Amino acid sequence: MAERVAGPEIEKLIQLLARLPGLGPRSARRAALHLIRKREELLAPLSDAMRVARERIVTCTACGNIDTADPCTICRDPRRDPSVVVVVETVADLWALERAGVVRGHYHVLGGTLSPLDGIGPDDLNLSGFAERIVAESVKEVILAVNATVDGQTTAHYVTDLVSHLDLLVTRLAHGVPVGGELDYLDEGTLAAALRARTAF
Incomplete structure (x- = not known):
């Protein structure tokens, strides 16, 4: 079992960051170290922004935004x-x-x-x-x-x-060839949808 190289507070920060989409344990460690190194210019403002978000952000009862x-x-x-x-x-x-x-x-x-x-x-x-x-x-x-x-x-x-x-x-929404897309790189399902949804030129 690997030894813990940081205190429990830093480990907790890494574990929480690792829960974010697109961040695995290694990326979370790098992000945590970067935040800690830039404590005043990044970590403090991020902490404040997250507190404000927690207190003020609501879900719109009309649309869900x-x-x-x-x-x-x-x-x-x-x-x-x-x-x-x-x-x-x-x-x-x-x-x-x-x-x-x-x-x-x-x-x-x-x-x-x-x-x-x-x-x-x-x-x-x-x-x-x-x-x-x-x-x-x-x-x-x-x-x-x-x-x-x-x-x-x-x-x-x-x-x-x-x-x-x-x-x-x-x-x-229409399905098919994306703007700037090349046919050779598209999957068969996308090509089939594009052909079915073809329009007059």
């Missing part, structure tokens, strides 16, 4: 079109669409996807009251911006069924 206000900044923005709701799996997906600057409607964050193998059912997602929200806000189009995975598509079908009795348009 995270913000320091409820409803969130996006839901309160009068320039947005409330008749369009984009359904996404996670807040990270919402942020990606916002960075692209292509959505002028509202969002609905599911908090994951249906996954029977992992025991994740409809009650585990942010779906309670979804159909009622669509009616209350006079939504005309629901855009399904979920991942092109088996679980993502299962979730898309479930969401479609929830609003199938309503008079609205349900669309999904």
Whole structure:
């Protein structure tokens, strides 16, 4: 068994950092050492920012986004079109669409996807009251911006069924060749989806 080379406080910091996505034990050790070396310029401000985040960040009860206000900044923005709701799996997906600057409607964050193998059912997602929200806000189009995975598509079908009795348009993101993509590097599923979704040139 390897000997402990740091005190319990540093070990605890490393263990917590190792829980973050994309950080394994080695990366966590490097990050911890860097933070400790730059205590005043990094560790102290990071600690303060995390405390503020813990105290002030809330989940928007309307859409599921995270913000320091409820409803969130996006839901309160009068320039947005409330008749369009984009359904996404996670807040990270919402942020990606916002960075692209292509959505002028509202969002609905599911908090994951249906996954029977992992025991994740409809009650585990942010779906309670979804159909009622669509009616209350006079939504005309629901855009399904979920991942092109088996679980993502299962979730898309479930969401479609929830609003199938309503008079609205349900669309999904196109799947296929990415901008700047080369055919030789794409998998067969992506190529097949691109061919099925071809448009006039």
